[in-house]
Amino acid sequence: MTNRVSVQPEPILDVLRTHFEVPEDTSVDTGFEGLDLDSLVLIELAVMLTKQYGVELTGDEIATAGTAAKVAELLSVKGANG
Template sequence: MDTNLAGLERRILEQMHEQFDLPAGTAADTPFEVLDFDSLVLVELGLVLKSAFGVEVEDDELKAAGSASGVAALLASRGVTV
């Protein structure tokens, strides 16, 4: 995994831990379904990402990404770096 993608995963997980009550052991590849992230939580996550990275991500894109790891790949594809 490239350094930027690993850094994005780490920062996304940090943001998620700060904003949401994640269970211990949540990893970058933990599916959003396992975390019980519904559409409202995904909208909130989109707002968190916009604030942290300056990029808008729609809730349907987050659902398709499926995990913090998937979101990191999405952000990296849009040129976001850490």
């Protein structure tokens, strides 16, 4: 039986708004490239999410995911398989 972890994208978006000052009107489907998030920000986000969810993430994985919704999906999949 797989232990399914379900991560919602809204808390990830809250982290982006609180710690990285993305605009309030940013949605869970807004692309990170359009927000001008550089690789250092994505690494910092990866560290924060790894600590918060106990699932190892890299800045490159977050960059590839590209949106808060896709990062939540990635955390859910990695958490269920970890």
